[in-house]
Amino acid sequence: MNDLSGAAGVSVTTKLGGYRWRVCAMLLAATTINYIDRQVLGVLAPFLQQNFGWSELDYSYIVTAFQAAYAIGLLGTGAIIDRFGTRIGYALAIGVWxxxxxxxxxxxxxxxxxxxxxxxxxxxSGNFPAAIKAVAEWFPQRERALAAGIFNAxxxxxxIVAPALVPIIASRLGWQAxxxxxxxxSATWVTVWLITYRTPDKQPKLSAAERDYIGREPSAPSVRIPWSRLLRHRQAWALAAAKFITDPIWWFFLFWLPKFLHSEYGLTLLGLGAPLIAIFLLADVGSVAGGWVAGRLIRRGWSVNRARKGTMLLCAxxxxxxVFAAKASHLWVAVALIGLATxxxxxxxxxxxxxxxxxxPRHAVASVVGIxxxxGAVGGMLISTAIGLLLQFTGSYLPVFFMAGSAYLIALAVVHGLVxxxxxALLETSSIIAGAAE
Structure with a gap:
């Protein structure tokens, strides 16, 4: 009985192995570094604006420069990663940024x-195409939303790290530090990534059981699928529309929240830490929960379509x-409303x-995410300029928060209309392969 109970107590996870979650941890680490680098300017914005005498439009131009380059980079990043693979493409991206x-x-x-x-x-621009491609390589469909939610956290x-550390570093060592x-x-991450990352079929540390669980689509040659071919499909337009409408709201949260909190509640550089940490802690919970809910619904028998859109409706x-955060009477009421939104x-x-x-299919994922x-970056460029103009001439954040509150329901309606x-999508893979062979 003891032997039988002991055998029964061995979990499926133990038998299966969890190497794919190590890969997910690496993606989480890379995305964390990505956002620390990205967020430093936002945290320091009130101080730098005073120090250099920037107007609201000056700051919006600096933010727009990032988004313009992000958009330009995505014109080719996804295709480069699809052609040369996740391992090399990701390492190059994090080195450059x-x-x-x-x-x-x-x-x-x-x-x-x-x-x-x-x-x-x-x-x-290489982070998310590479990470999503790695998820597609390493996870079965029912786990992909959870894996994406984890690395997106x-x-x-x-x-969270940026507002916790940046004000301390800047106040003691100067903003340059x-x-x-x-x-x-970054250097540590690149080293570990190049040493350890392989696709499941080439990873010797992966158990046979886990390799079978992940599953493999029929192998496809690593060829570039032109955007012009992908954009023939409504599915690509659905993803592009969702990102175009809602990504700008996230850019606003990243780059303007410190300025909003400083101007509306008089927070100092060191005082920004606690509210920003609280907001993005809530965002962290939402990232994992959103993927978990969709995966849970799929496991309960919901179709992928119903589970995905049902979760998106809840989030919207x-x-x-x-919308009420712009005129909240107390700092922590605004923090709670913004944290829920993030x-x-x-x-x-x-x-x-x-x-x-x-x-x-997996060989097209990075290119589609690039689209x-x-x-999303183009949408971010537009809203950055609009925010700069609004703040320069009205000084009010109310229109921006109104846009934020309505954007997701609009985006979901567009997505549902398209798909x-x-x-x-039924890609003409055979013709792509034939063209590459010629």
């Missing part, structure tokens, strides 16, 4: 800050109350990213 982040320490004005942000945007961890401290982290509804955004985002692997990221059943 880390050097660019440190280059901010040499900036002396609007133009040089904008140049550093532009370089940062080029490098960071790195955006919130980075957004705040842009330098991620260099060692949870963002709506953020949590809902991240739950939404985990499912939007997973839509790419729901609707496209979505490009659309009512979330059906897979």
């Amino acid at each position: 880390s050097f660019a982040a440190m280059a901010h320490s040499l900036a002396v004005g609007v133009v040089s800050f904008a140049a550093a942000r532009f370089a940062l945007g080029l490098g960071e 790195g955006s919130n961890i980075g957004a 705040a842009f330098l401290f991620t260099g060692v982290l 509804l949870l963002v709506v109350p953020v 949590a809902a955004h991240q739950g939404w985002s985990a499912n939007v990213y997973t839509m790419a692997s729901d609707m496209f 979505g990221g490009f659309a 009512p059943r979330l059906e897979p």
